Amino acid sequence: MEEKETKKVIGLMSGTSCDSIDAGLCEVNPDMSVKLIQGINYSYPEHIRTKLFAAFRGDISIKELCQLNFAVGKCFANAANLLIEEFGKPDLISSHGQTVYHYPYDEKLDNISLKSTLQIGDSSVIAKSTGCAVISNFREADIALGGQGAPLVCFADEKWFKNSLVQNIGGISNVTVISDDCETFGFDTGCGNIMIDYCTQKFFGQKYDKDGEISASGNICESWLDCLLQDEYYFLEPPKTTGREYFSYKYIENILKTAPAEPADIITTLTALSAKTIAQAYERFVYPYVHTDTVIIGGGGAYNKTMMKFLRSYLPRRIELKTHEDYGISNNFKEVMAFALLGYCSYYGIPDNIPSCTGAKKRTVLGKITC
Numbered sequence: 001m002e003e004k005e006t007k008k009v010i011g012l013m014s015g016t017s018c019d020s021i022d023a024g025l026c027e028v029n030p031d032m033s034v035k036l037i038q039g040i041n042y043s044y045p046e047h048i049r050t051k052l053f054a055a056f057r058g059d060i061s062i063k064e065l066c067q068l069n070f071a072v073g074k075c076f077a078n079a080a081n082l083l084i085e086e087f088g089k090p091d092l093i094s095s096h097g098q099t100v101y102h103y104p105y106d107e108k109l110d111n112i113s114l115k116s117t118l119q120i121g122d123s124s125v126i127a128k129s130t131g132c133a134v135i136s137n138f139r140e141a142d143i144a145l146g147g148q149g150a151p152l153v154c155f156a157d158e159k160w161f162k163n164s165l166v167q168n169i170g171g172i173s174n175v176t177v178i179s180d181d182c183e184t185f186g187f188d189t190g191c192g193n194i195m196i197d198y199c200t201q202k203f204f205g206q207k208y209d210k211d212g213e214i215s216a217s218g219n220i221c222e223s224w225l226d227c228l229l230q231d232e233y234y235f236l237e238p239p240k241t242t243g244r245e246y247f248s249y250k251y252i253e254n255i256l257k258t259a260p261a262e263p264a265d266i267i268t269t270l271t272a273l274s275a276k277t278i279a280q281a282y283e284r285f286v287y288p289y290v291h292t293d294t295v296i297i298g299g300g301g302a303y304n305k306t307m308m309k310f311l312r313s314y315l316p317r318r319i320e321l322k323t324h325e326d327y328g329i330s331n332n333f334k335e336v337m338a339f340a341l342l343g344y345c346s347y348y349g350i351p352d353n354i355p356s357c358t359g360a361k362k363r364t365v366l367g368k369i370t371c
């Protein structure tokens with residue numbers, strides 16, 4: 001195997017929230033540590049973002065999906081080029097792409113599994129527009145080995161943290177459990193911000209509940225919260241992952257039929273739901289197996305003060321609640337740094353999935369390389 005060296009890697013990522021393309025120039029070291037040199041949040045042009053949301057609703061044609069794959073690739077390249085203009089070319093670009101569909105269920109057609117995932121943002125468009133080699137399409141190899149193709153960030157969490165629960169609160173929330181007591185495992189705990197964002201847009205005309213201000217002004221409707229907590233996803237055993245396909249607009253419109261009358265109370269209760277599903281997931285699937293005293297929050301939800309307050313109140317007192325920033329890692333660019341590490345490992349042929357997180361049959365090198 002080639003001797004490992006420190007490499008400059010631009011990580012590119014846009015999550016289920018579709019709030020921005022996060023681009024981070026990173027220095028990735030042979031000891032698997034990653035230093036963020038510069039990160040930017042690059043907004044999708046408005047009409048592209050609107051089309052992506054139409055794609056999430058299943059409201060676009062195959063023709064539009066085909067176009068969007070290239071257009072999103074161009075947007076990712078534009079984000080990378082802003083960093084390249086300032087810092088020069090990296091050794092490698094590692095692009096997660098934009099998930100438009102994730103289907104982690106083992107349904108069969110003609111006895112062939114339909115388990116699948118689709119991240120768009122064509123890698124050739126990124127490679128040709130930047131002049132850099134691109135590693136992309138990380139999730140497919142894990143699914144081809146029977147896994148769910150997610151969560152993948154666990155690989156980085158395991159390298160960077162010890163004896164803690166690393167909780168990301170993005171559109172969807174996911175946890176990585178790192179402990180001396182067992183193999184690292186992880187799963188999606190449920191919805192993070194998808195429902196909050198949808199309702200903040202619907203009732204307040206804002207993209208998200210900035211700093212949790214709206215949710216701080218309302219009350220939790222306990223009976224509605226109890227009802228929402230009965231969803232079967234929260235009771236499924238890990239490994240498990242979810243996405244917008246499940247917590248869809250239809251799903252949200254359906255739960256809104258029984259929502260409290262006051263819009264602020266809706267936002268407050270959905271914020272409590274995100275916090276409580278995290279706390280309950282630990283009670284059901286983590287505390288019985290692992291002793292832990294530390295939870296480290298990342299992702300956009302870490303900036304929602306009401307969400308953090310609710311989480312504090314739902315977690316046992318012994319748990320110390322921290323954010324990635326307490327460890328010198330930006331909440332905003334953590335996933336980009338993780339994908340920079342995954343790209344680095346794939347480049348060197350180092351297996352970078354964790355079967356105890358994804359359910360894959362074995363470890364494998366993820367991703368495809370485009371020169």
Ligand SMILES: Nc1ncnc2c1ncn2[C@@H]1O[C@H](COP(=O)(O)OP(=O)(O)O)[C@@H](O)[C@H]1O
Binds near residue numbers: 018208211
């Ligand atoms: N200052 C903030 N206050 C409240 N919520 C925030 C803030 N910043 C980001 N968020 C929430 O986090 C989401 C984006 O989080 P992110 O980790 O990027 O998720 P994803 O990986 O799904 O894109 C936004 O859509 C918003 O709901």
Ligand SMILES: [Mg+2]
Binds near residue numbers: 015017018
């Ligand atoms: Mg995001």
